Amino acid sequence: MPNNKNDLTVCAPLNGPVLSLGNVPDDVFASGAMGDGIAIDPLGDCLHAPCAGVVMHVARTGHALTIRADNGAEILLHVGIDTVELNGEGFALLVKEGARVSDGQALIRFDLDRVARQCKSLISLIILTNSDHFELQPVNAQTVKVGEPLFHVSPRSTSTTHALPADEASSEASASIRITHRGGLHARPAALIRKTAQGFSSQSHLHFAGKSAGCDSLIGLMGLGIGEQDEVQVSCRGKDCEAALQALLAALSVPVHHEVPTPVVVAPRRAAAEAGVLQGVCAAPGLVCGPLFRLNGIELPADPRNHAVDEQLQHLHSALEQVRSEIRDTLDQARRSKDVEEQEIFAAHLALLEDPALLESATCAIEQGSAATHAWRDAIQAQCAVLLGLGKPLFAERANDLRDLQQRVLRALLGEAWHYKLPAGAIVVAHELTPSDLLQLSEQRAAGICMAEGGATSHVAILARGKGLPCVVALGSEVLEVPQGQRVVLDAGNGRLELTPDDARHAEVHQIRSAQKLKRQQQQAEAQAPARTFDGVGIEVAANVASSSEAQLAFANGADGVGLLRTEFLFVDRRTAPDEQEQRQAYQAVLDAMGDKPVIIRTIDVGGDKQLDYLPLPVEANPVLGLRGIRMAQVRPELLDQQLRALLQVSPLQRCRILLPMVSEVDELLHIRQRLDALCSELQLSQRPELGVMIEVPAAALMAEQLAEHADFLSIGTNDLSQYTLAMDRDHAGLAARVDALHPALLRLIAQTCSGAAKHRRWVGVCGALASDPLATPVLIGLGIRELSVSPPQVAEIKDRVRHLDAAQCRQLSQGLLNLSSAKAVRQACHHHWPLS
Template sequence: MNNNNLALKAFLSGPVMPLSRVPDPVFSSGAMGDGIAIDPLNDCLYAPCAGVVMHVARTRHAVTLKADNGAELLLHLGLDTVELQGEGFDALVQEGTRITEGQPLLRFDLDKVARGSKSLITVLILTNGEGFQLRPLTTTCVDVGAPLLQLSRTGSAPATAEPAGSGGESRGHVRVALHGGLHARPAALLRKSAQAFSSRAELRFAGRSASVDSLVGIMGLGVGEQDEVEVICRGADSEAALHALLETLATAGAEPTPQPVTPLPVAAPRGAEEPGVLAGVCASPGLASGPLVRLGALHLPDDRGDSQPDEQHRALDQALERVRGDVRATLQQAARQGHADEEAIFTAHLALLEDPGLLDAADLLIDQRVSAAHAWHRAVQTHCGILQSLGNPLLAERANDLRDLEKRVLRVLLGNDGEQAIAAGSLVAAQEITPSDLGPLVRAGVAGLCMAEGGATSHVAILARAKGLPCLVALGPQVLELDEGRVLVLDASNGRLEYAPSAERIAQVAMQREQREQARQQQRARARQAAVTRDGRHIEVGANVANPEEAAEAFAAGADGVGLLRTEFLFLDRQQAPNEEEQQHAYQGVLDAMGESRVIIRTIDVGGDKHLAYLPLPAEENPALGLRGIRLGQALPQLLDQQLRALLRVAPIRRCRVLLPMVSEVDELIAIRQRLDQLAHELGIEERPELGVMIEVPSAALLADQLAEHADFLSIGTNDLSQYTLAMDRCHAGLAARIDALHPALLRLIAQTCAGAARHGRWVGVCGALASEALATPVLIGLGVQELSVSPGLVGEIKARVRELNAEDCRQRSQELLALGSARAVRDACARFWPHA
């Protein structure tokens, strides 16, 4: 049989049109390939030729076939029909099915699909155009089965990199520099890079390939660091897409390593274990003791295999969307609080929840009458098995993320959303503890975590370190055999779980913990006292808060004031902007909660990674470099004016300081000061609040002396200043751990800011995350910082740290740090210069 030339038959009845007339730029531009379209008059899609079904979309609106001559044909029913989530569609074939010409593929409800989508126009696309040619056989109305296209094999392949815009193909090879290879977060990064282009992209490695759209598919290739892969891009912008993906793959550091800390000890070999001790790997250091509690596992009910597919598809879709909503809420909270590690972790989780390979696997099982819960469980377990079989420890740990998502979705499907009651002070044991488990455990006040499996670079390990919760992993199955209620000692710093501790050992641990708690209590007891260095320099220690409730906590914790009130709390998670009265009431509540202390209130900073549903902003290629902070206030002056009027009305106004975010030049500050004066005059207000500038872009630091001439104070936001100085997105899924504000380049900008402010007698504060790090306290004092704004719970600790130091010694030694070459070198020097228990 000669397969070089095939006559493709009409797959629908209706008027025929060229792709150029299809009202969708992705199809009409030819970005996906050459083809043709039909506006259907019937309700069933038929096979244009014999072949094999390669793919059925999980929403059942599209089918991809592979013809016998190797051509790959996408049949996409309607435009924007993916939004219908399968409603109105019935797939009549499954992936891998051998089909004949004219065989029914999809049945659809003409009325429902027409009402729920942009158009019923259905396209046929040749997705692997190299070596093939399509020639229309008719341009009029056709009936199903009539000759439609001539598909010919040309016998030659195109060049590997056609010019962008030609709908061609571009190929390239690259050695993967991403730390740890292509596991979850690097795969999410690669997928995000590809989504900026219309071209379709795939990776090839070791004789296998995967679409860049599929995180699980990418991870399943088992690509390690320094492995060479081939990247293939097909579409109008294939060259640009190829360049971007090659650059992403060649850039080191996509997997965040833990923030620089003392190296964690590795477990001793199993054979070297002491009696009564399980050896593990330290994921988060610390010492704790308490009764053992096993974290309950979910149990699936029996599956009888008689489920109704439509009902189960809906159930899974609803459960997935609910979990996606929870993850998005976690992301928003992490963004508001500046927790970059949490953002990176849950960004990867969100991408996995949208992974087509994973979702299609579950949907295929549901089509076979498997229940939604069992289908989801089996799909996740299959993909976890793939990752664990590759022999890559990092990929095996990333399987834990999939199991976390499995558990979250199953809890919704099974109606088991309740949290297990766990007593405070317990040591929790589990096969693996997932990021979604951790929040309830922290709230319950558990003393430590013990895992049979897991790794020191797992996501839950990163989060446990951030929470200061001792955690051991890789303890082996023995930990799950220990009796509940038995009192154990978890010496995570030394990789030991002592399951038969003596009474003396338990008492010793209790004493050590009591000593640490006494130190914290002493810090809290003295937290209301001023923070003064040993040579008499006063450092104000304020708190970063987001609402009146947090302000009250900060005041009770001894904060000298509010160093940063993030006013976004008023604007986020609502359907309309707060009016002037609501804003004034909220700001007044913060002032009232702080007694006689001063409060710094930052004007709204949205845009970038924070979005308002009622304030649609234009899509930006680089949001962090776009319309955000004071730039948004300039673009929407009515929004800023309303906020400034509310701030002018608080009392007493002398206790209110206004802080402007994202200022990059002096004229911006002058314009806002003039506007503040004008609004105060209109309101009949004589007194003015102090007006300060956030130093969070390098230009502001370099212009600090000029800004200080017109500002009352400067406040350094080390989080944004780090990302803009180091050219690393702090919300990037793979670079969070490399954005270290103790980088000598940052320290030089801080020093220049303090020097510029001093020329005009202005004070400088730090409100970024660096202020909360005790290791950095002597550095900041030495560079000239006079105010530190920290998390409310750290006020006592940072004040105690200040009292240990000599400011002149800090000044002299800090100058030495400016000459170092890396953040790691700075941290090592700090540990030597200013040891801290």
């Protein structure tokens, strides 16, 4: 019901052409089953609040939400048609359910190109879901911009709802049913349920997980959070309850029109593939054997809820301060060891401990009689439910950070020591570990980690890789049933946990590990020495970095220089661009970290999938083919000028090399070189830094000879060059494995680049992922590459690989690879010609 009688102006939440509901390509929306409204074909990637109000409901998959305006009008905002089927991919929620929002506030950001390619239509809906209480008057605009009036809402003079007569209310009927609508009871199927219920005089309700909602309430139905295959109970009360029940059961059991059922692929039981082996996903490679040690989380007893409030608040305050102190110590250690990833993870944990919503939730529960332990646990779990409810794997993994804080604070509250006592060489198994668990286990020299759940991109996985701790995730619940102390083999690189290895297998693992350890030690001992092939060809092995701390790590690992400094690290996650002075200091810090070695600094490469909030770009149908890299200078030349000025002020300037991304023609290079010369004159500089071009589009590779005439060096970005050459998005889940830079077409472009550069005596490097692949090292050397820029930890390994090669043989054999039929064939030939020991 409306809260008051005020009229309301609903403003456009998106830019774009306006359509009537009748022109929407969806029967449910077009029929008005959800209510009266307007549609917009969006020209931007952010949905804004059309009015002030409270977020009543947020779709699990992040594609829709409902706002209750201050006058009681309930407005559903739905991005695209059938977008629920994307399961949250491409959507980022900027608000939470229950939040108060202001007119024009950003609510949902979405990947316009990705959503357009994967859903039925981008046409987005603005629906007045309680149209029985309000009237809608459109403004009749053909196109709108965010914030412009879209329609007016005014209360109806009478309500269409009424109470059942007493004699009708006595008849009841109920039944249970399993939901078959794809994606569960989201907006569209919920609208059909409501429309069905409105055809009967009986009052109908759905009941699920201890909650109920009237079938006449779209928001109530969506708010139940009913998923596909969930079982619900339907109850009807009134004169025609039996007829209403049967109609609702039919509506609940038939998929909505246009929903195409997807075949259910059931994963085979992990143990069925190979007896005595559980199969998971590699999070950090390595091969270890040892006794299994199972970690269990803290389980709390029932709470009598008769505690002294002040005492429990003090307990919570003390525990929080203790954990904050522990995290600050961890952060200090990470800063001293220059571990950037660890710093970022635990800085986020510290911020979460200060989150006002989290603290307020726990405090309120204590004030209502809960123990501090239970209040904290419940507050954390409520926040986890919000993240998990978004239906996105990345957010689900971030919920693990909250569970980490749950365990740490509970241990502090219960007085438990923050330590595990591990058997020597233990392989730790748990349902899901937390980042602080991982650090403690690493300190106690755990041999490996395996988890029933978890993801390969989680913070635990990141830390495990950084610590060199073999880790397998997603092994399934069976792993929790393995007896404590049982000796196992963890082959993390292949995602395997071998439950019953014999003595011969244990001996083999020990032998392999000893050989690997010795080899790593030998490689590291030679890391600072130059890399030369058998026949004396020198290969510079540099490092890809994104900060001065990463440059320090690269220098310590023996890098011959920085082959690629990604300057985007200065520009992202902030409200304004860094000024010239801040940029100069950051670039100088990288040069200082590398001693007397050269540093290649790439100018800002944004656009495509890398957007800056303070740098609005034109809406593009395909941003990856739009204003990216150096093309930005066409629309924002002042941004590049500022960066070039900052680069020209580093010292010594001769160690700084400038690299231009996304160049596709000679005129682009000539324009920047002229601009660079003008800035040098303006700053009264006699020196000119070397200027290079990234070869990451096929046009640049084909024009390499012409580009090399005016560039000082060329650097091949194999990641983008692969996707542009093969016409495959390297982030596409179904195609990513096929975007292989060892494809013969890519090798031909690399060969042509090196040949063109050689005519002008320019050197060519590779800074893409292919440079870090030891299998590709001989191929690249054979095609003429003289610099490889790799991740800092791989410098020693790639240098060692170079030293075991003959450049003349590499040249001879690599030419034959250009005629092979596929990347797979190239890889097989590489294994044959240059086996990895």
